[in-house]
Amino acid sequence: xxxxxxxxxxxxxxxxxxxxxxxxxxxxxxxxxxxxxxxxxxxxxxxxxxxxxxxxxxxxxxxxxxxxxxxxxxxxxxxxxxxxxxxxxxxxxxxxxxxxxxxxxxxxxxxxxxxxxxxxxxxxxxxxxxxxxxxxxxxxxxxxxxxxxxxxxxxxxxxxxxxxxxxxxxxxxxxxxxxxxxxxxxxxxxxxxxxxxxxxxxxxxxxxxxxxxxxxxxxxxxxxxxxxxxxxxxxxxxxxxxxxxxxxxxxxxxxxxxxxxxxxxxxxxxxxxxxxxxxxxxxxxxxxxxxxxxxxxxxxxxxxxxxxxxxxxxxxxxxxxxxxxxxxxxxxxxxxxxxxxxxxxxxxxxxxxxxxxxxxxxxxxxxxxxxxxxxxxxxxxxxxxxxxxxxxxxxxxxxxxxxxxxxxxxxx
Amino acid sequence: xxxxxxxxxxxxxxxxxxxxxxxxxxxxxxxxxxxxxxxxxxxxxxxxxxxxxxxxxxxxxxxxxxxxxxxxxxxxxxxxxxxxxxxxxxxxxxxxxxxxxxxxxxxxxxxxxxxxxxxxxxxxxxxxxxxxxxxxxxxxxxxxxxxxxxxxxxxxxxxxxxxxxxxxxxxxxxxxxxxxxxxxxxxxxxxxxxxxxxxxxxxxxxxxxxxxxxxxxxxxxxxxxxxxxxxxxxxxxxxxxxxxxxxxxxxxxxxxxxxxxxxxxxxxxxxxxxxxxxxxxxxxxxxxxxxxxxxxxxxxxxxxxxxxxxxxxxxxxxxxxxxxxxxxxxxxxxxxxxxxxxxxxxxxxxxxxxxxxxxxxxxxxxxxxxxxxxxxxxxxxxxxxxxxxxxxxxxxxxxxxxxxxxxxxxxx
Numbered sequence: 001x002x003x004x005x006x007x008x009x010x011x012x013x014x015x016x017x018x019x020x021x022x023x024x025x026x027x028x029x030x031x032x033x034x035x036x037x038x039x040x041x042x043x044x045x046x047x048x049x050x051x052x053x054x055x056x057x058x059x060x061x062x063x064x065x066x067x068x069x070x071x072x073x074x075x076x077x078x079x080x081x082x083x084x085x086x087x088x089x090x091x092x093x094x095x096x097x098x099x100x101x102x103x104x105x106x107x108x109x110x111x112x113x114x115x116x117x118x119x120x121x122x123x124x125x126x127x128x129x130x131x132x133x134x135x136x137x138x139x140x141x142x143x144x145x146x147x148x149x150x151x152x153x154x155x156x157x158x159x160x161x162x163x164x165x166x167x168x169x170x171x172x173x174x175x176x177x178x179x180x181x182x183x184x185x186x187x188x189x190x191x192x193x194x195x196x197x198x199x200x201x202x203x204x205x206x207x208x209x210x211x212x213x214x215x216x217x218x219x220x221x222x223x224x225x226x227x228x229x230x231x232x233x234x235x236x237x238x239x240x241x242x243x244x245x246x247x248x249x250x251x252x253x254x255x256x257x258x259x260x261x262x263x264x265x266x267x268x269x270x271x272x273x274x275x276x277x278x279x280x281x282x283x284x285x286x287x288x289x290x291x292x293x294x295x296x297x298x299x300x301x302x303x304x305x306x307x308x309x310x311x312x313x314x315x316x317x318x319x320x321x322x323x324x325x326x327x328x329x330x331x332x333x334x335x336x337x338x339x340x341x342x343x344x345x346x347x348x349x350x351x352x353x354x355x356x357x358x359x360x361x362x363x364x365x366x367x368x369x370x371x372x373x374x375x376x377x378x379x380x381x382x383x384x385x386x387x388x389x390x391x392x393x394x395x396x397x398x399x400x401x402x403x404x405x406x407x408x409x410x411x412x
Numbered sequence: 413x414x415x416x417x418x419x420x421x422x423x424x425x426x427x428x429x430x431x432x433x434x435x436x437x438x439x440x441x442x443x444x445x446x447x448x449x450x451x452x453x454x455x456x457x458x459x460x461x462x463x464x465x466x467x468x469x470x471x472x473x474x475x476x477x478x479x480x481x482x483x484x485x486x487x488x489x490x491x492x493x494x495x496x497x498x499x500x501x502x503x504x505x506x507x508x509x510x511x512x513x514x515x516x517x518x519x520x521x522x523x524x525x526x527x528x529x530x531x532x533x534x535x536x537x538x539x540x541x542x543x544x545x546x547x548x549x550x551x552x553x554x555x556x557x558x559x560x561x562x563x564x565x566x567x568x569x570x571x572x573x574x575x576x577x578x579x580x581x582x583x584x585x586x587x588x589x590x591x592x593x594x595x596x597x598x599x600x601x602x603x604x605x606x607x608x609x610x611x612x613x614x615x616x617x618x619x620x621x622x623x624x625x626x627x628x629x630x631x632x633x634x635x636x637x638x639x640x641x642x643x644x645x646x647x648x649x650x651x652x653x654x655x656x657x658x659x660x661x662x663x664x665x666x667x668x669x670x671x672x673x674x675x676x677x678x679x680x681x682x683x684x685x686x687x688x689x690x691x692x693x694x695x696x697x698x699x700x701x702x703x704x705x706x707x708x709x710x711x712x713x714x715x716x717x718x719x720x721x722x723x724x725x726x727x728x729x730x731x732x733x734x735x736x737x738x739x740x741x742x743x744x745x746x747x748x749x750x751x752x753x754x755x756x757x758x759x760x761x762x763x764x765x766x767x768x769x770x771x772x773x774x775x776x777x778x779x780x781x782x783x784x785x786x787x788x789x790x791x792x793x794x795x796x797x798x799x800x801x802x803x804x805x806x807x808x809x810x811x812x813x814x815x816x817x818x819x820x821x822x823x824x
Contacts, residue, residue: 014781023783048822050803051810055823068823075824095824228824254824352781356821358814359783380783381799384453390801 010305012348032328040366043388059346062393074230078257098221112221144253159185164227237263244295308349340367368403422717424760444740452778455800471758474805486642490669491562510633524633556665571597576639649675656707720761752779780815
């Protein structure tokens with residue numbers, strides 16, 4: 001037995017009046033997802049715990065079997081790993097946003113108008129040789145998709161106990177980074193990050209790409225905002241725990257970083273962009289191609305969450321339709337006697353709320369002889385009646401590994 | 413979004429042969445409760461853990477989000493707080509019962525025939541100036557409802573590690589209070605409590621109120637029994653954790669004390685008595701009046717538990733009918749787009765058992781866009797098929813706070 005695990009970021013939602021009190025999942029035609037639910041066993045899952053809105057990083061740590069309350073040490077390190085930066089045990093990394101500030105350093109767009117991956121990549125050229133000569137620190141910036149990137153600090157005495165420069169809201173000034181403890185390392189790191197903030201503004205404000213954007217009346221990506229200082233979590237990769245080989249098809253750098261920390265090897269799909277335009281068909285093909293050499297293949301879909309954060313119901317529903325096409329391909333190209341398929345979300349992002357919430361998410365699991373229930377629709381409502389009941393995120397991977405025969409007996 | 417949380421004390425029950433194997437909840441017409449279940453999502457809840465019969469104090473600690481195994485340090489302190497006594501960190505408080513003993517100090521009625529609030533209040537006048545001159549302790553007695561009251565000990569070196577004088581059963585002698593550890597504080601506290609026991613008997617036995625009761629062939633309230641020595645739990649008020657304002661409509665002193673410890677401001681309703689005669693309509697009105705200044709309003713109904721402890725099925729069913737009227741008022745005076753309503757019990761008190769049991773209790777939750785299930789009856793049996801599945805008491809407040817948008821994201 002092998003397994004394909006699909007996590008659709010931000011898929012969960014609430015019932016919406018305009019949809020006749022249905023959820024987006026209930027209002028979309030999605031025959032493949034419903035087939036998966038019908039052939040399998042279903043349930044709802046509290047990724048962390050009931051009511052707790054998970055971040056994408058802590059959610060995936062939990063889904064991969066780790067207690068995030070114990071192992072989590074900040075997001076930045078996952079973004080860096082996922083962006084292809086090699087991260088050492090002592091390094092500290094930040095998530096970065098290309099953003100727009102006005103002349104008074106007030107943030108007017110936290111994502112620089114969701115700048116395209118291409119334009120952001122061009123801007124990133126200006127940030128390859130970052131240096132703070134007096135600090136003794138090595139600085140590595142890497143762009144991932146759209147407005148997203150990461151920055152790694154390496155060198156004697158850096159700390160992840162520092163605050164964010166990102167004010168997390170428009171209309172507010174860029175924050176000074178401050179140390180969160182009394183250590184000289186935190187002080188040094190905070191000072192370096194404040195220097196860096198000024199430097200990125202200098203390097204980006206008059207960049208030709210931004211001049212072009214201003215001409216097109218688009219917000220210029222004239223600064224990098226930093227947040228989520230992090231260090232590698234102290235954990236044993238899932239692949240070692242279960243003695244398996246695992247790959248991941250994850251265009252989103254943050255989630256890819258978490259998957260890599262758990263021991264999965266990334267499979268890159270150039271047309272899979274981690275946006276609503278992502279080529280989910282190509283991801284499904286890559287996943288199936290990756291199956292022969294792996295016990296577990298993890299597929300992550302980000303676009304549904306993007307649409308949800310934007311409050312764009314039509315786009316969320318369209319993306320669910322695309323996910324259904326991806327699942328159709330997987331159903332058509334795998335044998336349930338040989339491959340289990342599980343689909344769930346890392347958290348709900350209700351389109352009316354536009355941010356992560358702590359609602360339970362639907363989970364469907366087929367293949368491997370699981371005892372199917374009588375649920376025939378993949379939705380928040382229908383899965384709640386399913387045979388898996390209500391489980392926690394940390395229980396998902398053990399459930400899959402049990403079907404794969406990879407869990408070890410405890411006791412005699 | 414705001415929330416109203418209703419806890420009906422002792423509501424849960426078992427199927428009863430004489431009711432055609434229905435539970436009291438199933439045998440009563442209760443259209444408002446059923447509407448709540450039909451419009452919302454339902455489940456069953458283990459307030460502490462499956463099979464554990466909760467006390468009213470530990471149950472409410474759990475329902476307010478605290479692990480009672482960690483924070484609980486005895487009930488007496490809640491009773492004192494709820495009775496309006498200011499309680500300091502070092503104080504120790506006891507729950508007291510007006511009770512009936514015979515000449516050999518054998519308890520013949522642990523509640524002095526459920527003495528009325530009015531008569532008990534009159535008797536309490538004799539207990540206002542309690543003094544143990546040699547002890548160096550300050551003693552504060554406060555009566556709450558019916559036979560219930562509390563006693564606070566203040567002064568250098570008191571301990572809650574002492575046993576109860578209340579033998580918890582009729583036909584047994586009043587217990588000597590004994591220290592439960594080797595500390596001089598516990599020894600001093602036990603000695604003071606034994607002196608107090610004798611003193612209350614002296615002050616009450618020939619009191620005119622009791623002479624009147626004897627004439628009317630009612631058991632005299634001729635002693636105070638002490639139990640549940642307690643100290644303030646070490647916890648952060650829920651109102652601070654979630655940055656909310658909360659009020660509580662709770663005539664019962666014990667539960668009011670727990671609610672106050674969790675940060676709720678008590679709203680007093682003179683006609684709400686915490687008995688089967690309580691004016692639940694006035695409580696509903698007070699709750700709705702309290703909504704504008706609060707995010708959460710907690711309503712507690714005690715009478716159902718009283719009827720259950722007495723094994724009085726008819727009265728339990730009548731009380732459930734009254735609860736239904738209260739919920740009708742709440743449904744008629746709130747908008748589910750703005751106010752969530754949740755109803756549950758703190759524990760079951762099956763009328764055939766007459767004491768708290770560890771059965772799961774039914775939970776219904778409507779409003780705020782929760783994904784409704786197909787449950788249309790509020791009962792132990794129907795809610796077990798609901799979309800919330802089976803949760804723990806500590807998960808209830810996070811679930812509500814998630815709907816109110818008051819939970820903080822963990823991770824990024």
